Amino acid sequence: MSSASSPGSAFSLLVVDDEPDLRTLYELTLMREGYELETAGSVADALARLQRRRYSAVITDMRLPDGSGLDLLHWLDSQGREEKTLVITAYGSSENAVEALKAGAYDYLTKPVDLRQFRQVVASALGRQPQTVRAVVPANLPPAQQPPQTFAQAAKEPDKERPAPATVARVPAMPSMSALSRLAGKSAAIQELRSLIEKVSRSMAPVLLQGESGTGKELVARAIHDSGVRARQRFVAVNCGAIPEQLLEAEFFGYRKGAFTGANEDREGFFQAADGGTLFLDEIGDLPLAMQSKLLRSIQERSVRPVGAVVEAAVNVRILSATHKDLGAEVAAGRFRQDLFYRLNVIQLRVPPLRERIEDVPLIAERVLERIAGDAGVSPVPRLTPTALVQLTRYAFPGNVRELENLLHRALALSGGEWIDAADLGLPESLLDDSLLGGLDSSGDLMVDDAGLARNLDLAKASNGLSNLPPSDLPTDLARFLDDVERDILLRALMQHRFNRTAAGASLGLSLRQIRYRMARLGVTADEVGASEE
Ligand SMILES: Nc1ncnc2c1ncn2[C@@H]1O[C@H](COP(=O)(O)OP(=O)(O)OP(=O)(O)O)[C@@H](O)[C@H]1O
Numbered sequence: 001m002s003s004a005s006s007p008g009s010a011f012s013l014l015v016v017d018d019e020p021d022l023r024t025l026y027e028l029t030l031m032r033e034g035y036e037l038e039t040a041g042s043v044a045d046a047l048a049r050l051q052r053r054r055y056s057a058v059i060t061d062m063r064l065p066d067g068s069g070l071d072l073l074h075w076l077d078s079q080g081r082e083e084k085t086l087v088i089t090a091y092g093s094s095e096n097a098v099e100a101l102k103a104g105a106y107d108y109l110t111k112p113v114d115l116r117q118f119r120q121v122v123a124s125a126l127g128r129q130p131q132t133v134r135a136v137v138p139a140n141l142p143p144a145q146q147p148p149q150t151f152a153q154a155a156k157e158p159d160k161e162r163p164a165p166a167t168v169a170r171v172p173a174m175p176s177m178s179a180l181s182r183l184a185g186k187s188a189a190i191q192e193l194r195s196l197i198e199k200v201s202r203s204m205a206p207v208l209l210q211g212e213s214g215t216g217k218e219l220v221a222r223a224i225h226d227s228g229v230r231a232r233q234r235f236v237a238v239n240c241g242a243i244p245e246q247l248l249e250a251e252f253f254g255y256r257k258g259a260f261t262g263a264n265e266d267r268e269g270f271f272q273a274a275d276g277g278t279l280f281l282d283e284i285g286d287l288p289l290a291m292q293s294k295l296l297r298s299i300q301e302r303s304v305r306p307v308g309a310v311v312e313a314a315v316n317v318r319i320l321s322a323t324h325k326d327l328g329a330e331v332a333a334g335r336f337r338q339d340l341f342y343r344l345n346v347i348q349l350r351v352p353p354l355r356e357r358i359e360d361v362p363l364i365a366e367r368v369l370e371r372i373a374g375d376a377g378v379s380p381v382p383r384l385t386p387t388a389l390v391q392l393t394r395y396a397f398p399g400n401v402r403e404l405e406n407l408l409h410r411a412l413a414l415s416g417g418e419w420i421d422a423a424d425l426g427l428p429e430s431l432l433d434d435s436l437l438g439g440l441d442s443s444g445d446l447m448v449d450d451a452g453l454a455r456n457l458d459l460a461k462a463s464n465g466l467s468n469l470p471p472s473d474l475p476t477d478l479a480r481f482l483d484d485v486e487r488d489i490l491l492r493a494l495m496q497h498r499f500n501r502t503a504a505g506a507s508l509g510l511s512l513r514q515i516r517y518r519m520a521r522l523g524v525t526a527d528e529v530g531a532s533e534e
Helices: 020-032 043-052 069-078 094-102 115-125 131-135 151-156 188-200 217-227 245-253 289-301 327-332 338-344 354-376 386-392 400-415 453-463 478-496 501-507 512-521
Strands: 012-016 036-040 057-061 084-089 107-110 207-210 235-239 278-282 318-323 347-350
Touching: 012 020, 012 043, 020 036, 020 115, 036 043, 043 057, 043 069, 057 069, 057 115, 069 084, 069 094, 084 094, 084 115, 094 107, 107 115, 188 217, 188 347, 188 354, 207 217, 217 235, 217 278, 217 318, 245 289, 289 338, 327 338, 354 386, 354 400, 478 501, 478 512, 501 512
Parallel strands: 012 036, 012 057, 057 084, 084 107, 207 318, 207 347, 235 278, 278 318
Antiparallel strands: none
């Protein structure tokens, strides 16, 4: 098949389609965008080219004479190749589109291909603005409504003001710290979630986040957005349950001046506000059935019609959604449309409740404290005493990370000093449960250690039996770890025996000489603990 290039093109594409006319059409369209291009008419031809060289992206028809576009996707995946893939499916074959997205396609297009959308989708896969779309933007639009001229320019102006939707959507300023790095935790569950976030951020596939309230679903959605090519574009979060039913259509799709009483000007909806970026639909299970149909249509057609408008406008948004409900059960009960569920649930990520990853509490608490103390201008950032920390790890957090956050807010206000103690947390003993962290000892009066909260917790766990340590928490420096444990045990025994070294030593089966030797070796000085010279 053919090969064409344009001078200075930074992007190379492979287009695979068995119909010569379509190949020519795609070729002409993409060459005008300045891409370097090769075409292939079959899976075999495409594989031969892919074995010879790498491309920026591969655009393939689903149905090919000697196989399917999915064969190419699977091959690229098996080789660990980086090419972005776009799949062209027959009209109405949504199964194919979903299958392609699940197989790692960045996005899909439906035949007959709308060329404007085609240019946009290719540009979006490559993280740039389509050239020819840019050329038709009316010059008299106010500056605020002009799309970014180049990707680089958009990057400088991530939060340019546009007429925003009226309520509920949150389009915050660019966070100083990426959401992925804000997602604290070392548990196996969080590590797996982090690697899934990185994986799904590379495509346009809709992701449904499932998890209890307050587990961090929105943070995960932001992390997906931040890690993908849309990071510099907008992330618009919408709480579907908070919008009155009669306003839903106008809020989602916008409206034209005069569409209804009070519509004094044209206004964008959430879709337009998120154009080029990500639309996060929180509590999607709360959307009424009538609105579910409209949403499905917009997702399928990639266009919206503002209330009172005659024509539809194309939009290019990635949809992420979240729910604390079991959407499958909602479908079975007739409260959620099966076809919309199928569309949104291409990839499902579960965000586990905090009680299933209680070992993450110290790190999350530390991060949250840094953030809220910083916001409140409190310096230095207060730290949790080991007793407070142990108490937190004995609480099941039915409200998950949000509840931990609220608790720390209150504790910060109450403590007023450099330390937050158990009493500042206001957790009654009746709510605490020893089984959460493998039987952590509630009376554990751990000594505060400079290495921070997480290590204190390790000590606590170690003091209560190393068998409780999950394999991922095994110490990396055993000698140091055992020294820390020993130091902690000595300090606790000394405290229990009012700093009498003979009694503390005896309680541990050590003579005075032995405990003195151990205290000296570990740097536990008499001054430090106020131990008496018996
Ligand atoms: N792993 C984490 N590390 C640090 N902060 C976190 C973590 N998970 C969640 N948070 C914080 O906890 C709060 C609640 O998280 P978020 O709003 O993402 O939860 P949610 O599951 O979307 O809640 P809801 O279902 O009620 O909308 C946020 O302030 C978020 O930044």
